[in-house]
Amino acid sequence: MIEQTEFQYRLKATDGAARLGEVLTPRGVIRTPAFMPVGTAGTVKGMYPSQVRELGADILLGNTYHLMLRPGAERVAKLGGLHELMRWPHPILTDSGGFQVMSLAALRKMSENGVTFRSHIDGSYYELTPERSVEIQGLLGSDIQMQLDECVRLPASREEIARALRLSLRWAERSKKAFESQPKGRALFGIVQGGDDPALREESARGLVDIDFPGYSIGGLAVGEPQDVMLRMLEVVNPILPADKPRYLMGVGTPDDIIESVARGVDMFDCVMPTRAGRHAQAFTRFGKINLKNARHAEDSRPLDEESDCPAARDYSRAYLHHLIRSDEMLGSMLLTWVNLAYYQSLTAGIRAAIAEGRFEDFKAGVKEGWARGDI
Numbered sequence: 001m002i003e004q005t006e007f008q009y010r011l012k013a014t015d016g017a018a019r020l021g022e023v024l025t026p027r028g029v030i031r032t033p034a035f036m037p038v039g040t041a042g043t044v045k046g047m048y049p050s051q052v053r054e055l056g057a058d059i060l061l062g063n064t065y066h067l068m069l070r071p072g073a074e075r076v077a078k079l080g081g082l083h084e085l086m087r088w089p090h091p092i093l094t095d096s097g098g099f100q101v102m103s104l105a106a107l108r109k110m111s112e113n114g115v116t117f118r119s120h121i122d123g124s125y126y127e128l129t130p131e132r133s134v135e136i137q138g139l140l141g142s143d144i145q146m147q148l149d150e151c152v153r154l155p156a157s158r159e160e161i162a163r164a165l166r167l168s169l170r171w172a173e174r175s176k177k178a179f180e181s182q183p184k185g186r187a188l189f190g191i192v193q194g195g196d197d198p199a200l201r202e203e204s205a206r207g208l209v210d211i212d213f214p215g216y217s218i219g220g221l222a223v224g225e226p227q228d229v230m231l232r233m234l235e236v237v238n239p240i241l242p243a244d245k246p247r248y249l250m251g252v253g254t255p256d257d258i259i260e261s262v263a264r265g266v267d268m269f270d271c272v273m274p275t276r277a278g279r280h281a282q283a284f285t286r287f288g289k290i291n292l293k294n295a296r297h298a299e300d301s302r303p304l305d306e307e308s309d310c311p312a313a314r315d316y317s318r319a320y321l322h323h324l325i326r327s328d329e330m331l332g333s334m335l336l337t338w339v340n341l342a343y344y345q346s347l348t349a350g351i352r353a354a355i356a357e358g359r360f361e362d363f364k365a366g367v368k369e370g371w372a373r374g375d376i
């Protein structure tokens, strides 16, 4: 733990609307733009924490929904908290659980007070309120916590989107009040909702800024809308959010989504794609995505990318990766997860260097060119 007890964002440089910054927390610095690997049940599946750190990740995601069900928030606290339990001494960000309840739980019921649901693991009943969600995230020891919110899947009616954003604003107030009892240095982010409607996005963003948070998440996107709609909402929301606070676009996304969102002022990203794709034979490389299950790789002795500084991409042949996947060997998923997280971390490291040197547009063009090559 470094001495500084405050949570602070420092804007270091801009290149157009792209921002280079740092988020200072008691457990360390997060260099932004940042990609945050997802560690759903207290582990980044198939990776050692030290490996994730070596790739350049400054922060991981933990999942309130999964951890409250198993092993339980009070139990994690009794065991010293999530950092201790998973041997990750750096910052951890947790989601509030509402989004996961709506996508995973059975028999869920949303009300003014919160959401009740049955565990997808053993069917037992739970209630998640703004206050309980903050309490759970506190028990986990989370450095950056999320308010409980309601994310509406798109397409949705204007009434539905307005109802959900206004409920989320009332939950933002309750979350902030409940958060006041937590140790200094931790942060609670408000989450902007408002679907694909510019006026409702503006109402949500202004409402949250009036309540005042140390950072803001942009929710309600990457839920089925086209990329241009997502980007348009960023162009509405980011100018309203304070320039001296971090902006976290939830659940995003592909490398192209990330680079286009950085260009519109986003600082932090999370996405299950690199880890989930790694378990489904998909490899992300500078030249696009490769499906290693495809028979065309059976005798290809080339590595995925001989110029990569990730051993999994540089030292193993496509033929071997193909064999591991076809044989359902666990090393196959482990190596591809490593490849994909390495790619995402090298992408955000490249973005940070490009903004620092005022060449972000060139970098963006270069990444798109590489992906367009496709002769992989």
Ligand SMILES: CNc1nc2c(CCNCc3ccccc3)c3nc(N)[nH]c(=O)c3cc2[nH]1
Pocket (backbone or CB within 6 Å): 038, 039, 040, 061, 062, 063, 064, 094, 095, 096, 097, 098, 099, 146, 149, 150, 151, 191, 218, 219, 220, 221, 222, 223, 250, 251, 252, 270, 272
């Ligand atoms: C994929 N698209 C997408 N994801 C969204 C999420 C979840 C972000 N990922 C968190 C996570 C944490 C641990 C483990 C796994 C995932 C959202 N979360 C909240 N609270 N609100 C949203 O509006 C919201 C919108 C999203 N869209």
